Amino acid sequence: MIWDWSYAWEVLPVLGDAAIVTIKATVVGYLFALVGGLILALMRRSPTRALAWPAAFLVEFVRSTPLLVQLFFLFFGLPELGIRLSPFATGVVGLGLHFSTYTSEVYRSGIDGVARGQWEGAKALNFSTYRCYRAVVLPQAIPPIVPVLGNYLLTMFKDSTLLSAIAVMELLQVAKILGSDTFRYMEPLTIVGVFFIVMSVVSATGISWLERKLNPRRSA
């Protein structure tokens, strides 16, 4: 098979639209995972068992099943519970939830890394639990884990292609459709590959910039 530039140019705008869907799903899912993971991590540390146990169960359960299974589960299961979401929304929830359980472990390691004396200092000043996390613990726990959290953005970009399985019109899905219409797969799939390379370079650059900004002493 020979590379056909005119065909490549023809499909580019269509793939461009699909790329927007991929970016949206990944970024929204990532924000979901950043917030959800923090909530799960805090719940797991709570002395209240009614909070800690469900969070622990969810994390273990989600981490030990494949993302694709979870996506199918949400896609076919939610409507049966009377919850109707678009494929895109279902995909974002699935991605976000799945990666929340991973980021929750990252937050947990960050929080565990904060010295015991910091908690005691906060307690001696009579900080509430909220104030202790907000003012003392999280500002010290998060900067060191930024690179790891950032890596999940790259992973989520790649794993967002699984959303093609539940009919989200993201890049891989559109490339497949284009290919099956014309029997030319090489151009669309190559463009998809190049897109992911570009996105990973862009995110990696962003993350290392953020890392340098948050940990000024380390790079000095």
Add this chain to the structure above:
Amino acid sequence: MTDTAPHGDTPPSDTPMVRFEKVTKAFGDLTILDRFDLSVPRGEKLAVIGPSGSGKSTLLRVLMTLEPISGGVVEVGGEPLWHMDRGGKLVPANEAHLRKMRTKIGMVFQHFNLFPHMSALRNVTEAPIHVQGLDKAEALERGEALLREVGLGDKMDSKPAQLSGGQQQRVAIARALAMRPEIMLFDEVTSALDPELVGEVLAVIRDLASEQDLTMLIVTHQMGFANEICDRVCFLEGGHLVEEGPPEQIFHEPQQQRTKDFLKAVLEV
């Protein structure tokens, strides 16, 4: 002590500021405080001395509510610390009660425990603003005044890492004082310092000791300092109060053999 009439909910002046009654503290099988009794009147400057592992830090940590007790009762200002009165019965304290009781107590740690991501001034103002609800201008004024008092008027914007150990410890003292506690706990606050920095921190504590109403519990290995500023010295060993008395007595004519042995060992070093 002056005999002023009690007003408001201030307890009568003969109520001890701190009282331990048969307090037991155990970590698993290891009993650190064993039916421990101690009473500290308001305004007293009490030194706590004893060999390593005798439970001195544990004593202060129990008071700061960092370490729960296993038995007995601790009272602060006449009120139980680790318990609440529920219709005449003492039940374990909840977080709301502990938070109320903590307002009376401040603590300075061996390793400062300053918040490394905050300036000196913010270390001192964070709790007054967000715990006491003081408005920002007032908290800044209070914080700046305290930092000047401990000799750090020119270091307000420095981060802890930019300060010497002695300066950090002085910030930590100012930070605890900013909450206006009635009791200050000092746990070997000069032990982590280079010898040449000990004096500046002791000078701050010495100044503080001139405040009549402030109750101070000072765990220290600096016998000379304890002798100079404290009203009373307690010698702890094996979870018991072995001997207590005015510094002249403890340091010059201790009654108990164990106190003599300890002081002899310490003073020889």
